[in-house]
Amino acid sequence: MLHIYCPHCAEYREEEEFHCAGQAHIARPLDPEACSDQEWGEYLFFRKNPRGLHHELWVHAAGCRKFFNMTRDTQTYEIKEVYKIGEQPSVVAE
Amino acid sequence: MTQQNRLTSGGRIDRSKPLTFTYNGKQYQGFQGDTLASAMLANGINVVARSFKYSRPRGIVACGAEEPNAVLQLGATEATQVPNVRATQQELFDGLVSASTNGWPSVDTDVMGLMGKVGGNMMPPGFYYKTFMFPQSMWHTYESVIRKAAGLGRAPREGDPDRYDSINQHCDVMIVGAGPAGLAAALTAARGGARVIIADEQNEFGGSLLNGKETLDGKPAAEWVRAVVEELGTYEDVLMLPRSTVNGYHDHNFLTIHERCTDHLADIAPVNQVRQRMHRVRAKWVVLATGAHERPLVYANNDVPGCMVSGAVSAYINRYGVVPGNELVVMTTNDYGYQAALDWADAGRKVVAIVDTREAAVGDRTEAARKRGLNIISGSAVIEVQGSKRVTGVSVAAISASGSKVIGSVTKLKADTVASSGGWSPVIHLSCHTGSRPVWNEEIVGFLPGETVQKQLTAGGINGQYETAAALREGFDAGQKALVEVGLAAAEVVLPQAQMLKVAAPMSLFHVPHLKPTSQAPKQFVDYQTDVTAAGIEIACREGFEAIEHVKRYTAMGFGTDQGKLGNINGMAVAAKALNQSIPETGTTVFRPNYTPIAFGAIAGSHSGALFEPKRFTAMHKWHVEHGAEFEDVGQWKRPWYFPKAGETMQQTLNRECLAVRNSIGILDASTLGKIDIQGKDAREFLGRVYTNAWAKLAVGKCRYGLMCGEDGMVFDDGVTACLGENHFVMTTTTGGAAHVYEWLEIYHQTEWPELEVYFNTVTDHWSTATITGPNSRKLLAELTDYDVSNENFKYMDWKQITVAGVPARVFRISFTGELSFEINVQANYGMHVWEKLHEAGEKYGLTPYGTETMHILRAEKGFIIAGQDTDGSVHPYDLGMGWCVSNQKPFSYIGKRGMNRSDCTRENRKQMVGLKTKDPKQVIPEGSQAVLDPKAPVPMPLEGHVTSSYWSENLGHSIAMGFIKGGLDKMGETVYYPQADGTVIEAEICSPIFFDPKGERQNV
Amino acid sequence: MSDLNVMTPEESAATKAAVMNQVPGPEIQGQSPLHHADLESLAQKGPKTGGVHLRELKLLGHLTLRCNAENAEQLAAVERVLGVALPLQPLTSAENGAYSIRWMSPDEWLILVPGMETFDIETKFRDEMPGHYSLVNSSGGSTVLELSGANVLEVLKKSTPVDLHPKAFPVGKVVSTLFAKSGAVIRRSGEQRYELVIRRSFADYIWLWLQDASREYGLVIEA
């Protein structure tokens, strides 16, 4: 079970308080109508499944209810960093 | 009742407190401080089980969690039955009732044994694997025999009277194991001011120090233990947990500890006390001081009762004052095995021989034995044991230096006990739980913990450090390291002086050779609990299973409740030999939680019975209960389902409720609908983006229905939203969808459109909602308010702030039944008051409370959908015939718009929502029924759609149904068929889903 | 009956948000979420000693304020209304007499006031607060349980995964977290005293849970 630092509450909390909302940095296309079916399908359904570093969107569901990003190693489950929405990760895969 | 193997003095038992216990129906005595196993050995009980496959008699082998055989059924009553209790870990209490689980009709006279090893012939290695490859029917034949005869313990057939719970803990340093290393670590960390938890599975702290005659600072080691425990008890931030097994080590230093709070007191916990407790620990640092388990050697007939591991023999003598036999033969590959012989001799019983597999080993322990004049036979091994229900003798022969073959003649010795030591296996189980792979170490002939990303330290036996002085030093170092890591200053601890004994190098031997090849020699057991032999592993290797994980699955090695604690490494060594490779080449063995079996009660904790799952109640719940409601679960909510009167069937109740609403007035508790308060100047814009229809022009004081879709264009929720103020709305959601919709709004606001000025707040619980519906609802409302509720002043789809029954209310004139309706919302603290006043005033109109089932029927008469029942994530608004609820004029590409326009969403022949009228008006199509066009078509028939909602409508006098049909909106009047499981076919006509009041006049009156 | 305390939708439109006095006159008694448990009788008849004490602080005014912590004008307005500044540090609280403010989120605070003052304070906020904010009355949706006593920590540790050690959880600290299978806003209000804000619909579940969790220590109900 992960121990997660909420960047808004500024302390560690148990994983039970959080939900993962999938891959981070999936921006909604600014002009959806301009997307082809394939582009829209990729936005909707296609996600990375890396072995190693992964950027994820989490929400502190039972706490402050704020969303934030997490960079996590999918192999060791180490959390490399958490950062707020709108910020960019400082730890990225090579 | 004699305890023929009990010493008159010594041990940590209290001879002034005799305890009576029952084993297999017979009464015995033991003492306070005994385990069930030590008491059984004291009473000379040899056979504690029959083996799983071969039905061979089995005795106690070890003295801790690693025990494979003495796995008993406990419990004095049916309700208190507990299977899978290791007698070596169960403290004795007065009145304890135990029974062996393997063996039918009894462990002493066994049918399978008399039948001549039937089980063995029936179950060769690979039995499970091969059986599952055969037709399943074969398994039933095998299973009935195996289950009956082998037995694996059984669950109670009555409810457990005991209570269990769990507790969350946090600490700086979690120390697992309270032997010398763990205690030294705890003392150090505690003195440094850390928050410490130290847990040990035994009833008292001390670990190996309690099992021997060692001294520390010249005094018995137990005195040092007592002093440390006493000091630890003085620190507020130290939690000591004896009788607590750390069963799981999970990511980010999360550990689960299974504490047996009252198992040592009685069959059932004292009043108000919790029997077992799970500690859920989050530790900054973890110190594993789990010690090591001694490995038995693999030799012919090594499972005959009387064959034990040598350390257990010492522990029974020193800790419990029990000598488990009269004539001992020790077989050892290392110096430690000598200790059992020394302790045995001290106890005044006969040491027949110490058989050392090494040629010439000189260490302090070997020399002590020599000085005592014990008979040491070097370069030899016990190659076979004689006896059936107890060892009667052994065959000893010289073996080659590598241990691969017998090279000398065989000598037979008379003995009743064989203590074997093949060296020690560090208890690395917990370190494996987090995914760390153990590493083979040639020097200690065992696996050590591997690399880990956890903040984990190890100390003592787990590192292959078996001497007390080294364990103390490592524990101290771990404590200091942990202090520094958590930001505290190092502590001052003076370690006690331990004897430094010289230890000769051990021999790497696991499988003792026999005169005959393994396949023909008497059985040489590797895993007692699953009856895996060295020959079985060789067969597996011969059949092509080379990876140890495959060998394990093929032979079932390590698959017992003991997880192969004693046998796995021996098994790997046998496999390595068979495959002609080294142990590390053969692979490693990885352990998973839990370390020992745990009662389901302890896992469930308090979350059982009434507390299994939260039940959510509305403010009027008590009224519903008092008025005989039957309840339906909607999410966690308890919603009234229907309100039967005495003698009514459910259908009769529903008919009465439905008629009351259409003819006079009904009342529904609609409080569970999700409600979200939305404020901010961009609230309106936001609504336009998350709903499919238009919101720009909704005036203050008005309500509007909306559909919510995902980005894929599929409907997932719906509800009415009211404009409370220019920048203020309240949205309603389905009961089950409330949390999801709230998170949906927040995620879009926080991650996509943070520039929109809007705030969302959940107010579901704040408002109580009483819906009055039916032609008389206006009359009733008028009686309870001064406000002019006429159709002119209070129009359909208006909402008003008025006072109802003296309570300020927001009343929404919206309708889910198609009748004139008012949804009266008041602060929930006043919900019951208004509800009761409505009933008082409504009596003269026959005001009828109704529940969710009548609500479903009434809305289906109107063709209104229920998101989640009539939608399944694969239908868009047009599929539902609800294109009227989609606006394509909105400038912003709202959620769902692009998705709805995918080619698949706009193609011909999509399944569309229609009404269905059965040819026989009395027939109600079962929900879920599949539609076909030709019921005589060959199977599999092409399916045209399915029924999503179906009811008897008393108002209409015929059944009604809603469902999907391919291209259904263009098929009005056509016939479809619904074949049923019983072979009958229901015929129905496709029609509009609006069965009642198609022009919608009644809600507007 | 008069509707003097209720704004018409038209009046609400002027303030852009609907505000109403939701509390009726004193002749109508509100029912708190634990009304059915009849804690008054239990307090009279039940045990007087035990390791855990429970009291419902019922029918208080609960106001949820969402605004911008960086907007000095808004912060000043809050202080004018409540006489105390919004606690801006995460997980902290502030108090002024009968008013208390709990930090819930970087842009959200829970304000507890005496029940009868709720509408007054709402109105004051509507008069004073500039800019983009929301204020929501949630008084009917939750209640406050006060837990105290020698074993209060044990009971809380059974119920919530948050670290409650005095070093990690000083007096005044607030957390929103899980409570058994529900949730709670926990505030440490004294050395051995904690306040739980819980949701109405879960109140009975939490009441059952607390009785079970405190059984081994003894539960004393206070009215």
Ligand SMILES: [Zn+2]
């Ligand atoms: Zn948070």
